[in-house]
Amino acid sequence: MNLHHLDAFLAVAEELHFGRAAERLHMAQPPLTRTIKQLERDLGADLFVRTTRTVHLTTAGQALIGPAREVLEGCRAARSAVRAAGEGQTGLVRLGFAGPSSYLLVGDLSRLVRQRRPGIELRLHSTTYANEALRSVIDGDLDLAIVRWGVQPPEIAQRVVAEEHHVLAVPEGHRLADREVVSLAECRDEPFVALAADPGSTVRDTFIRASYDAGFSPDIVQVASDSWTLMALVGAGVGLTFTLDTAVANVPRERIRVVRLAEEISPSHARLAWRRDGESPALREVLRASEEALPTPEHLVGVDLP
Template sequence: MDLHHVQAFLAVAEELHFGRAADRLHIAQPPLSRTIKQLERELGAQLFDRTTRSVRLTSAGEALIEPARQIVDGFRVARRAVESAGRGKTGRVRMGFAGPSSYRLVGQLGRTVREKHPGIELSLRSRTFNDEALRAVMDGDLDLAIVRWSIEPPGIDHRILTVEHHVIVVPEEHPLADRDQVSMAELRHEPFVMLPADPGSSVRDGFIRNAHAAGYAPNIVQTAPDSWTAMALVAAGVGITFSIDVAVANVVQEGIRAIKLEEGRTPTYSRLIWRSGDTNPALRAVLAASEEALPTPDLPSGAR
């Protein structure tokens, strides 16, 4: 028994007339009669009582009507689902991001996707730092990610989302708290709270790079799993931290002060990344939504 048999049965059951059922199915009457006989042999039961003047359902035929309708309806639902997925109306897009610096971006994108594409699930994975996110997108474990980089990797398309600057975050009672700007050289003897070395935070990499350029290895007294925790530790007086202005702006934490960093005058950029050539229609729909939710900002000359 296949869908063709079921559709033929329903046409005859609803019309109770082989001629009208054949017209409805756009076939001749003899092939329809043969199809019904094949179905009856398959099921081992007579479905219709036929005379030269009338067609009536048998008890077996009556019992088959509702299951037959469910089969046809199920096929229609399956076909619509496939067609919708092919047009990017349904599907699942997996997105990774690190933490507070991306919360506002992720929220805005999630709202726009929900409004414009309610059939698409935006599956979010937080605490996915730079190196881990890049590998996951390149390997196909993620479809999208928000990252920062100094060297553009192969096989990745991207778009800049934010322009950012490095800052130093200190407790509000710290001797440097009233300063408008500090240099990394002035922080040589400070205790630092920083993100872990693994899985590769771009903020931590920038911190180490700037400290080495200033001529010292920094004194990291505490690691924190995310920027939110780092800010709380700073407020508690455990140390100071190196961060970016966007992350500080997205953390609600009393008792801290962000100070501009002399070495932070050259901006960094957060980027939305995806695999080059990815043809997933749901991904393409989300990328189109991102153009509205997260438009590319005005960029300094030469930024890309």
């Protein structure tokens, strides 16, 4: 028994006439008759009662109608699902990002993907920092990531989607809280809270380098796994933190003041990153949507950034 047999059976069962069923199937009547006989031999039961004038379903034939329709409908659904996946209408895209600094970017992209391709599931993985995210993309555990880096891995393709600036978050009431601009050199004796060294935050790396350039090694008294915790620690007066303007813009800032840095620290650039050889149809659709939802800032279009 195969799909051709079931299709032929349903045509005869619905028409109750071999001639009309053969026309419907665009075939001659004798091959249709042989197909039905083959199906009956395979099932070990007569499916039709035939006379010179009429065709009627047997009890076995009536019992086969429902299962035959389910099988053929399942086959059509399978073909449709494969076609939709191949066209990028459905699929799974796993997106990694590093918490609140990427919130607006993730939200804008998710909204447009949902509008344009509701069959694509954009599965989000937060608190995924640069080194960890890039390893996951290269290994195939993530399809796409929003990252900040110093060096682009050769396996990775990318596009800049935002420019960010480094700032200092200090507790309310701190001696620097009412300042608009602060030099890191003024903070050499201050306690700091920072992201953990692993899994590799570029913000922490930039902080360490900037502190060295300012002539001191920072006193990191507490580490945290995410920016929400960092801001809670700052608000509690545990220490200052070096962070991004996009991060502090998307977390509660009760009992916190944000001040600009006097040092000319190069801006950070948030990028969409994906494997050069890993563009599935669903990922291609998400990347296409990202060009509208997260366009490269105009002043960076065509700029060759590291």
